[in-house]
Structures are given as structure tokens and as C-alpha cells.
Amino acid sequence: MQPNPQETLSTQPELSPKNNQAKSKSPLKLAMGRFLKNKMAVISVIFLVVIVLVCLLAPLFTNQDPVETDLFQIEKSPSEEHILGTNGTGQDNFARLLYGGRISLLVGFSAMFFTLTIGILLGSLAGYYGGKVDSIIMRAADIMLMLPFLVLTLTIIAILDNITIPIFVTIIAVTSWPNLTRIIRGTYLSLREQEFILGARAIGARDFRIILRHFIPNAIGPIIVNATLMMASYIIIESALSFIGFGIPQPTPTWGNMLSEAMNVRILRDHPEAWIPPGIAIFVTVLAINFIGDGLRDAFDPKSKQR
């Protein structure tokens, strides 16, 4: 959209491109520049965009319904109509692969977003206020980390019994905030003593403003890097839990749900086309996200590249 020239002129003339070039580049821009030079990471971004688009535009690639069952077409081998055959309840595997990607990516993304919200909130409270607030939050984090993540999640899922996508996402976020909270708190602790924070306090900025305008932007590197890597691990967690039957309930297609079909020896042995594609889909998606995460880490923290 072209901005109305008059409006731009009248509101913020100092932001015209000419003046902007005179300014030094912001750290975020520098990081982006470094990121774009990382071939693997850029290829991964393109690749991931393609995966997301294919899943979102699933109806363009298949006219089969991912949940409709056809009892006359059970465990069929690939044919023109069913490119990857059908599963144990006669659902089209290819359609499930595409539509399942939507759910798997959605769960990964929203769980990441939710964990990020909790992590930033608690990490900010602990890192900014310190003292009692800090020790309460950090002890709670220690306790959460005592239990193996999967065991805790499974126990909660068993107790709740009725799992939907929002509940599932909530369970993941509620059980996995401690790591991120620790990282954010750690970053804050090193920022807290710096002069510009003191300066902001001295001119009477309120706590909320200081956190929003000074702490979060300065901690954005670790936050973005960890959010990316978290999303990759959540996609694996969703698939693992769905695989053992405690994830998103059938018949909703997810990559993990498709893989759980392979628990049936007959499908495992005779229909590799039914379970290998979703496995590969998880694998390449996670691989791409991990490459992006690594690229971001190198971009935000050039020193880490030496390792």
C-alpha cells in the first residue's frame, strides 16, 4: 500500500528514507543482515514457507477429505485416486498428510506463542523485581524441571481425560515454561545494572514501560532464538504424544496421528507409504526450523559462530 504522501509529510517527516540512512543501523537490522548471509538458514526459511503454503492450500492439491471414512477402501495401496493409499479406517493418507500438517504446525506455533507469553511474563517479573518474586518463580521453575517433561504431560493428560487442541496447547505451555523463564531472567539480570536502565528510572519511567521498552528489546535475541527452537521441539512432542495415543484425538489428522497407524504391524510392514511420508514431513520441518534457529543464533550473537 502506498502511503499518502501528504500524511507522511505532516506526521513524521523525520522518518523519511534520507534521514534514516544517516542513522546507524539498529542491532535488529544488523542481525537480519547477518542472517540473510547464512545460506542454510535462508534456504530453510524458503523451504518452511513452502511447507506452510502447501498445508494451508491443501484443497488445491487434493480433492479428498481428510476425515471422511470409506469402509470399502481400507488400507488400500496407492492408486490414482489415493496417492498414498488409505489408512485403517479408509481415510485418504495424502489428504491427511496435508491437512495434518496444518494441525501439527498450528499446535507447534501456538504452543510456542503461549509458552513465550508465560515465559516473558514470569521471566520479566523475576528478572526485573528480583527478591522474593524472583525466588518464588525460580523455585517453582526448579520444581517443574524435576519431573520428566513427557511423564508430567502424560499424567496431566490422563487426569484431564478430554483433550482438545487448545487444552493440549495449554498443557504443553504450562509444563514447559521454566526453561524460557530462566533464560529471560538471566538476560534481565545482566541488563538490570546497566546505566541506561538507571537513566530510564531516573527520568521516572514506570516499571511497565522500562520492561516493555528497554528490557524486552534488549533480550529479543535469546527470545527469538529460543522461540524458534521451542517450536521445533513442540512439533516433535505433539507427534510423539499423538503417536502413543495421547495427543490430539483421532480422527483429527496430525502427522503424529498418522504415524500412530504404524503401531499396527500390518501397516508397518506392508504400507510404508502410509507412515513414512508423515515421518519425513516432521523430520524436514523440524530440520528446517532448527537451521533457522541456528542461523538466528549466529546472527544475534556473532561470537557463537566460532564454535
Add this chain to the structure above:
Amino acid sequence: MYKYIIRRILVFIPMLFALTIIVFGLAKAAPGDALTGQQLADPKVNPEVYEQQREALGLNDPIPVQYWNWLSSAAQGDFGKSLVFNGRSVAELIESRVANTLYLGLFSLFITIIVAIPIGIYSARKPYSLLDYAATGFGFLGLAIPNFFFGLIAIYFLAINLGWFPAQGTLSGPGVEGFAAFVDRIHHMVLPGITLGLAGTATYMRYMRSEVLDVLGSDYIRTAKAKGMSDQNVLYKHTLRNALIPIITLMGFEIGVLLSGAVITEQVFQYPGLGTLFISSVTNRDFPVVMAITLILGILILIGNLLADIFYSIIDPRIRYD
């Protein structure tokens, strides 16, 4: 140092209590209690009889009293009775499985170490060599592939198509004994062991590489080389000793990851360990078993962290404790 170890153990105790409170809280949040199983199995009995038994067993007591009773019996290894397995005791069920999980965990850790550490060292000594690139590539793959998918692929190719390894279980049959049984057990553990160890191998390899690189770049290594010390000696006497410290700590903290991985891996290979027991108990809502396993795994993780800390303080005398 001893002061530090004692203080570390003293921190361990409240953590343990916190753990028991969480597990107890989860158990209370779960539907049903110790008698629900019997009640479901025998619905003809007058519900009042169960009410009386509940009263007698103290299930109607105030929560703190119940917690204390539960804690004191759990401390003696009494976790009550399974709701599903015909009222077998939870302790008995766990006892029948725990050794298998332990073998599998140790076996996979063994594979991880003998693969990851030498390759990590090699990668660091010859960075950007062919093997280094291969190892880096493997590191990315190993962390991106879900271990259950790797397990399925291993079963499909190595067990079903090639028939090299058994696809499930721990023993071929009841007739195998003595040394043959030991070999058979190992043979059954190869695929699950590799599957479980895959992510760990990738992690340790990366760590080892970066640690050795770090140490090799330090001044005291240059000094040692300047003295005319042989490469072998520099490697074994100076480099490894320092590079292994973070690895050992990592191992202590990775116990939780290993145990979580074991739950999934055992399920893929239908390996009769704590993981499969845990999943079947979660499926059947057999909460006494679920809680007992949760508690045991939590304690194992706590002990792992404690040992890592203590070991760290012994192996690295540079660390000073205030």
C-alpha cells in the same frame, strides 16, 4: 568441597518433599481412589461397604493426614494396589519392569558415549575435515528426527526386511539361559538402544567438539605444546580432563531426557520396561501405578542432578565454593 556437597544434599531434601507434594496433588486430582478398582470389578457389593472401608483406610481423613500416610507408606515402598492388574501391588509391578529399563538406559548411554566422545574429539582436532562435516550433519539429523520415527524405520528395514535384529521384546523365548540369554538380551536391545541414544549421541558429539575446541585454544595447551609435550599427552593429560567436565554434568542433567525418551522408545519396540508400564497405566487410568512411576522417575532425576553436581565439584578442583 565437603561443605558444598553437604549443602547440596541439604537442598536435595526440600526438593524431594516438593516432588512428593506435586505427585500427591496429581494423585488427588485424578479421579478414583484405592478402592475404585475393586468397586468396579465387583459392582454387586453394597457401596456402603466401600464407604466403611474408605473410612477405615483413612481416605476420608483431612488432606494433610492423608499426605502423611501416603508419604510414610511410599517411603517403605508401598504404593498401594494397581486398579487394573487384578489388584497386584504397585511395587511388585514396578519391580518386574524397572531392571529392563535400567539395562536399556545404560546400554543406550554406553552406545552414546563410545560413539559421541571419540567422534567429538576427532572433529575438534581436525575441524572442517570430511568426518567433521559428516558428524555435524549427523548432529542435525539426529536432533531433528523424532526417535519413534527412527525406531519405526529401524524396525522396518533392519528387523522386518533384513531380519538382522528382533523387532520387539527382551528375549527370544523362555528356553534361553546363561550366556546365550545375555547375548540374546543384548541382541534385543540393539535397535531400541540405538533409537533411544540417537538424540543424546548428537548432543554429546556437538558438546564434545565445542569443548575440546575451547580447551585446545587455551593458553595452557599452548604452553604444554611449547614445552615439547607430545600431542598424545596434551590430549589425554590436559585436554580431555578439562573437556569431559561439562559432558559429565550434561549427563546428570540429561537423565530426564533419557527417561522421557525411554517411555516412547519402549512403546515403539514393545519393550517391557517402566515406559510401557507407564503408558499402559495412563491408558487404563491406573493412577496408583502412574503416580508411583512419576515419583520414581522424579527421584531418579533429582539424584542424577545431585550426582552431577557432586561429581563436578570432585573432578574440577578449580571451582571454589563460597
